[in-house]
Amino acid sequence: MDDTQIIDLYWDRDQGAITATAGKYGSFLHALSWNILRSHHDAEECVNDTYFRAWNAIPPERPGALRAWLGRITRNLSLDRWKAGRTQSRGAGMETLLGELDECIPDHRGPEQAAEERVLAECVSAFLRGQTTDNRYIFLRRYWYGEDIAAIAKRLDCGESRVKSALFRTRKALRAFLEKEGIVV
Numbered sequence: 001m002d003d004t005q006i007i008d009l010y011w012d013r014d015q016g017a018i019t020a021t022a023g024k025y026g027s028f029l030h031a032l033s034w035n036i037l038r039s040h041h042d043a044e045e046c047v048n049d050t051y052f053r054a055w056n057a058i059p060p061e062r063p064g065a066l067r068a069w070l071g072r073i074t075r076n077l078s079l080d081r082w083k084a085g086r087t088q089s090r091g092a093g094m095e096t097l098l099g100e101l102d103e104c105i106p107d108h109r110g111p112e113q114a115a116e117e118r119v120l121a122e123c124v125s126a127f128l129r130g131q132t133t134d135n136r137y138i139f140l141r142r143y144w145y146g147e148d149i150a151a152i153a154k155r156l157d158c159g160e161s162r163v164k165s166a167l168f169r170t171r172k173a174l175r176a177f178l179e180k181e182g183i184v185v
Contacts (some may be wrong), residue, residue: 003066010058017058018051025067029074035146036078042085046077053077075144100143100171120183127177133168138166 001020004057009017024033033043050073063069115159128136134156141155141165149167153160 033078050074
């Protein structure tokens with residue numbers, strides 16, 4: 001079933017939409033959440049919450065890219081759960097992962113946060129569009145999907161040192177790019 005048909009099921013308020021979504025994207029969403037939370041139980045709850053949010057959002061929304069739209073919901077729910085459970089020392093891997101980006105992504109607080117985050121997101125997207133396909137792939141697998149370095153290296157059939165080097169160079173270049181764009185890091 002293609003995405004348009006699934007979205008039509010949501011619009012028709014047909015509960016088969018959730019079954020179709022789970023069949024097509026369930027494993028992707030679970031892997032995305034698990035990479036952040038490192039708990040199958042918590043990941044399953046986030047995926048179920050994603051289905052619930054999709055049910056409540058469609059209609060009126062009609063996502064253009066259902067996989068990306070669902071992935072964003074799952075990722076945000078997982079990060080919220082990770083932050084809430086951080087004091088219980090769950091998700092140590094994500095803390096390391098986010099720590100790697102601390103040197104090149106500024107931490108904004110205050111009323112202008114939403115606008116600043118939008119500008120930052122646009123700058124990061126522009127930066128990534130200027131990267132090689134491999135560097136962009138490695139960066140996104142690590143920092144969007146939360147994959148560990150060994151998994152990325154295996155996907156690319158290369159050594160972990162190559163992935164680490166690419167991440168280091170890309171973070172360094174991202175920092176320089178953001179500073180050039182006037183974003184204080």
